[in-house]
Amino acid sequence: MEMANxxxxxxxxxxKNLEFHELEQLRVSMEELKIKMANRTEGLKRAPMLSxxxxxxxxxxxxxxxxx
Numbered sequence: 001m002e003m004a005n006x007x008x009x010x011x012x013x014x015x016k017n018l019e020f021h022e023l024e025q026l027r028v029s030m031e032e033l034k035i036k037m038a039n040r041t042e043g044l045k046r047a048p049m050l051s052x053x054x055x056x057x058x059x060x061x062x063x064x065x066x067x068x
Contacts, residue, residue, distance in 0.1 A: 010018065010026050
């Protein structure tokens, strides 16, 4: 998404201050985000779940730190 000015993105500006072309650009960007989020959600739903036998408190520990 294009910056509205040097310091501010369109989504940070009050809607009432946006020009029509900026509103259209914001709408398109939000639609693209919606599609990306739906695709990511679907991917996460299909991903294998962690085994329940994994102790989350042991993840990343070495044998010296109590990893067994």
